[in-house]
Structures are given as C-alpha cells and as structure tokens.
Amino acid sequence: xxxxxxxxxxxxxxxxxxxxxxxxxxxxxxxxxxxxxxxxxxxxxxxxxxxxxxxxxxxxxxxxxxxxxxxxxxxxxxxxxxxxxxxxxxxxxxxxxxxxxxxxxxxxxxxxxxxxxxxxxxxxxxxxxxxxxxxxxxxxxxxxxxxxxxxxxxxxxxxxxxxxxxxxxxxxxxxxxxxxxxxxxxxxxxxxxxxxxxxxxxxx
Amino acid sequence: xxxxxxxxxxxxxxxxxxxxxxxxxxxxxxxxxxxxxxxxxxxxxxxxxxxxxxxxxxxxxxxxxxxxxxxxxxxxxxxxxxxxxxxxxxxxxxxxxxxxxxxxxxxxxxxxxxxxxxxxxxxxxxxxxxxxxxxxxxxxxxxxxxxxxxxxxxxxxxxxxxxxxxxxxxxxxxxxxxxxxxxxxxxxxxxxxxxxxxxxxxxxxxxxxxxxxxxxxxxxxxxxxxxxxxxxxxxxxxxxxxxxxxxxxxxxxxxxxxxxxxxxxxxxxxxxxxxxxxxxxxxxxxxxxxxxxxxxxxxxxxxxxxxxxxxxxxxxxxxxxxxxxxxxxxxxxxxxx
Numbered sequence: 001x002x003x004x005x006x007x008x009x010x011x012x013x014x015x016x017x018x019x020x021x022x023x024x025x026x027x028x029x030x031x032x033x034x035x036x037x038x039x040x041x042x043x044x045x046x047x048x049x050x051x052x053x054x055x056x057x058x059x060x061x062x063x064x065x066x067x068x069x070x071x072x073x074x075x076x077x078x079x080x081x082x083x084x085x086x087x088x089x090x091x092x093x094x095x096x097x098x099x100x101x102x103x104x105x106x107x108x109x110x111x112x113x114x115x116x117x118x119x120x121x122x123x124x125x126x127x128x129x130x131x132x133x134x135x136x137x138x139x140x141x142x143x144x145x146x147x148x149x150x151x152x153x154x155x156x157x158x159x160x161x162x163x164x165x166x167x168x169x170x171x172x173x174x175x176x177x178x179x180x181x182x183x184x185x186x187x188x189x190x191x192x193x194x195x196x197x198x199x200x201x202x203x204x
Numbered sequence: 205x206x207x208x209x210x211x212x213x214x215x216x217x218x219x220x221x222x223x224x225x226x227x228x229x230x231x232x233x234x235x236x237x238x239x240x241x242x243x244x245x246x247x248x249x250x251x252x253x254x255x256x257x258x259x260x261x262x263x264x265x266x267x268x269x270x271x272x273x274x275x276x277x278x279x280x281x282x283x284x285x286x287x288x289x290x291x292x293x294x295x296x297x298x299x300x301x302x303x304x305x306x307x308x309x310x311x312x313x314x315x316x317x318x319x320x321x322x323x324x325x326x327x328x329x330x331x332x333x334x335x336x337x338x339x340x341x342x343x344x345x346x347x348x349x350x351x352x353x354x355x356x357x358x359x360x361x362x363x364x365x366x367x368x369x370x371x372x373x374x375x376x377x378x379x380x381x382x383x384x385x386x387x388x389x390x391x392x393x394x395x396x397x398x399x400x401x402x403x404x405x406x407x408x409x410x411x412x413x414x415x416x417x418x419x420x421x422x423x424x425x426x427x428x429x430x431x432x433x434x435x436x437x438x439x440x441x442x443x444x445x446x447x448x449x450x451x452x453x454x455x456x457x458x459x460x461x462x463x464x465x466x467x468x469x470x471x472x473x474x475x476x477x478x479x480x481x482x483x484x485x486x487x488x489x490x491x492x493x494x495x496x497x498x499x500x501x502x503x504x505x506x507x508x509x510x511x512x513x514x515x516x517x518x519x520x521x522x523x524x525x526x527x528x529x530x531x532x533x534x535x536x537x538x539x540x541x
Contacts, residue, residue, distance in 0.1 A: 029340060056322035064329025068355055075340055134318040136379055
C-alpha cells in the first residue's frame with residue numbers, strides 16, 4: 001500500500017509539474033516533449049487504477065502517434081522566440097480571466113453533481129466486474145454489443161474528419177514524375193530492346 | 205521490521221536479481237550480435253571479418269566498447285543540451301524495458317501482464333522519440349533530416365505492424381504473450397496459417413528497427429550517418445546498443461507471435477529434452493541471421509518506394525488479411541473462448 005501511495009504521488013507530481021512546464025517553457029519543442037512526459041505519467045496513473053488497457057492505448061495513440069505529428073509540426077515551424085515572449089504580458093490578463101471563468105464553472109458543476117436513485121438503472125449495460133474479466137475484454141464486450149451505435153457513430157465522425165482533412169490539403173499538382181510499378185513490371189524484352197544489324201559507316 | 209523485510213525489501217531484491225538475470229545475458233547477446241554481424245557480412249563478401257583481438261576475434265566487441273568509453277563526449281555548442289543527452293539514454297532504455305514482458309519459457313517472465321502485446325507496441329512506438337530528439341537537438345542539417353525520415357518511416361510501418369498483431373490476436377483471444385504461445389501449443393505455429401503476415405511483419409520489423417534495406421535514417425552516402433552524426437563516445441555507444449537491442453527484441457516478438465516462442469518444433473522425444481529457453485534463443489538467432497543476410501544482399505530502398513511499400517502494399521494487404529481471418533474464424537466456429 002505504501003509503495004502504491006509513493007508511486008501515485010511521484011506520478012502525480014511529475015504530471016502536474018510537466019503540465020505547468022508545457023505552458024511555461026519558452027521553446028515550443030521542449031513544450032511538446034513535456035506534454036509527452038505528461039501523457040506518460042497519466043498512463044502510469046491509469047495502470048495504478050487497474051485500467052491497463054486505457055494506459056497502453058493512451059501511450060500508443062497519444063504518445064506514439066499524435067505527439068509525433070505535433071513534434072513534426074512544431075519542429076518545422078519557423079518560430080522567433082523573442083517575438084513570442086513580447087506578447088506574453090499583454091495577453092496574460094485575458095488568458096487568466098478565461099481560465100478563472102472555466103475554473104469557477106468546473107467547481108460549480110462538481111459541487112452540484114449527484115447521481116439520482118434511478119440513474120444507474122438507465123445504463124444499457126452495467127460494467128462487468130473488473131476482478132473477474134480483464135479490462136480489455138470488459139471494454140470490448142460493452143462497446144461491441146450494448147454501445148455499438150455510439151461506437152460506430154464515433155467512428156463515422158472520425159472518418160468524416162479524416163476525409164475533410166484530406167480534401168482541405170489535396171491539390172492537383174502538375175509536372176511531378178510518378179513511378180508506375182505495374183508499368184515497369186509489364187515491360188518485356190520485345191517491347192524495349194530491338195536488335196539491328198548496323199551497316200558499317202552508315203549508322204542506324 | 206520483519207514485515208518490512210518480507211513485505212518490501214525481499215521482493216525488491218528478488219526483482220532486481222530477476223532484472224539482472226535478463227539484462228546481463230541480453231547485453232552479452234547484443235555485444236556478440238555486433239560481432240556476428242561483422243563475421244557473417246565478412247563471410248558473405250569473402251572476407252574474414254574481425255579476427256585479430258582474441259581467438260577468432262572473439263574479444264572484438266569488448267575492445268570496441270572500451271574504445272568508445274575512453275573517447276571524449278562532445279556536445280555541439282548549438283545543441284539543445286538536455287534533449288541531446290536524454291535522447292540516447294531513452295533509446296537504450298526503451299530497448300531494455302520491453303524485455304519485462306517477454307516469456308523465455310513456461311512461467312519464465314518478469315511481468316506476466318494482461319496487455320503484454322499492447323505494452324510491446326507502446327514501447328516500440330515510443331522508440332521514435334529517441335531518434336527524433338537526437339536529430340533535432342544536434343542542431344545539424346544531416347541529423348535533422350535523418351530524424352524526420354525516421355519519424356515518418358516508423359509511424360508508417362507501425363500501422364501495418366498493428367494490423368498484423370490484431371490478426372494474430374484474433375486467433376488467440378488474449379493480449380497476454382504467454383497465452384499467445386499456449387494457443388500455438390494447442391494448434392500449430394501461426395507462421396503456417398499466417399505465412400504472408402509473417403513476411404510482412406519481418407519486413408516491417410526491418411523498417412521499424414531502421415535496418416537495411418530501410419536504413420534511410422542513417423544513409424551514409426546522403427546523410428553521413430543521419431541522426432547520430434554529432435554523437436561520440438558513450439552517447440553513441442548507447443544508440444548503437446539500442447539499435448542492436450531492438451533487433452533482438454523484434455526477433456523475439458516475431459518468434460513469440462509466429463514461431464511458437466519457447467515451443468520445440470516437434471512434440472516428440474529428442475526435441476522435448478531441450479529446455480524451452482534454448483529453443484527461443486535458437487529461433488531468435490535464425491531470425492537475426494536473416495536480418496544480417498538481408499543487409500548483405502539488398503540495396504537500400506529509395507524513400508518514396510519505402511513509403512509506397514508501407515502504405516500502398518502492406519497496409520491494404522494486412523487489413524484484408526485481418527478481415528479474412530475474422531471471417532474464417534467466424535465461419536468455422538474456431539473463435540477462441
């Protein structure tokens with residue numbers, strides 16, 4: 001138990017510290033690296049809570065794919081660090097105000113939130129007992145049976161977003177050379193080589 | 205005090221000993237893999253390979269290691285210091301931590317977790333950061349180009365690796381690595397029904413570990429050596445060890461997914477006398493030899509061909525095979541559980 005408590009406090013402390021560093025560090029690449037550290041510690045907290053599937057998916061999806069693309073974009077941007085520091089104080093009051101409003105709203109929701117007596121009965125299916133079934137199994141059973149329509153809807157939204165992103169960036173470019181593997185493989189000796197008897201002194 | 209000893213201290217000591225029992229043979233294997241690679245390449249090119257240090261050059265890896273230890277560590281003045289130092293450590297550490305879930309024989313596993321294969325996938329998807337951080341932190345054009353290439357390449361091939369893993373998992377019904385081997389004990393090695401996937405996984409593994417013919421990350425002719433140009437001494441040694449560690453790890457994953465892990469090839473007498481860990485090591489060695497053989501045989505891929513192979517050949521095919529596997533399992537009623 002003590003070990004778990006120590007691990008929890010270490011993970012949370014690093015998570016919060018790296019979260020703060022994400023928004024306070026000057027260099028944007030370092031900010032993304034701290035974001036990755038934050039994801040990683042959040043995954044650790046998931047494992048501590050027995051949600052090992054969510055932890056691994058968090059690492060695979062966010063650390064392994066999303067953050068790589070973030071890092072790509074940030075590295076390739078031409079960012080002037082001095083110019084970024086100039087605006088900080090000017091925008092600080094506005095940002096702080098928005099943050100404060102969100103914080104008050106969250107606190108309000110948290111204070112007034114409660115489950116009615118009938119609500120648990122409204123669930124389409126209760127979650128399986130985490131002790132009996134591994135949680136990959138449990139999640140699979142829920143999202144592929146009772147919540148299949150919601151799951152498919154989420155998939156469709158992602159598909160639409162993907163098509164939209166492709167349409168926005170797709171442009172027909174002219175003058176680029178493409179390799180057609182099938183064309184190359186279909187070439188035969190007859191279609192590409194011709195043997196000729198060249199008369200001396202006359203050429204082809 | 206007694207409770208502290210039996211509840212915390214003794215398990216901690218035990219775990220440290222178990223980790224040492226995995227890491228020490230692994231590091232020796234990495235050292236001798238570099239030796240084996242040079243010897244095999246030498247033999248294939250009708251040379252002798254290392255043969256001066258020690259009998260048959262057997263002490264060559266240690267001589268190389270000692271040389272790297274004694275060199276000066278150079279950090280370029282324009283480099284981002286922290287990231288520059290962290291990157292090789294990260295690469296090396298990731299190559300080692302993945303071994304926590306690999307089962308060496310029946311019950312011989314450090315952490316027998318439910319999501320073993322996902323853990324391996326997560327660790328291998330983080331491997332890209334070591335390289336991309338090194339490339340960016342070096343503040344050098346060549347290193348940066350190498351880092352970007354590797355990021356694009358590893359992300360691309362991870363997708364088809366993921367689909368291959370899912371197809372195998374469909375036949376197992378569990379994410380646990382020990383369960384995967386047990387499923388092959390009950391039926392047959394998955395290399396037989398999933399032969400095309402085995403080939404795809406092996407080739408994707410070459411791309412994922414940045415091995416030849418996909419070693420565009422360190423294409424000597426264009427990028428000097430890519431992401432690790434600016435590294436010297438111990439940081440360079442860590443990259444080098446990490447790369448070879450990843451090769452062994454990838455071979456181990458292929459062995460567990462397709463070649464029956466620690467299982468003997470036949471369930472009869474002379475084969476079952478040999479302990480499982482020896483079978484695992486033998487299979488890993490065969491795959492490693494294959495990787496070295498590929499390096500001696502094939503020229504390096506062009507970058508657009510690499511991307512085409514990943515996205516336009518492997519991805520559609522593994523997706524098709526996934527649907528096919530699911531269909532066959534459903535139609536024949538072989539779905540596990």
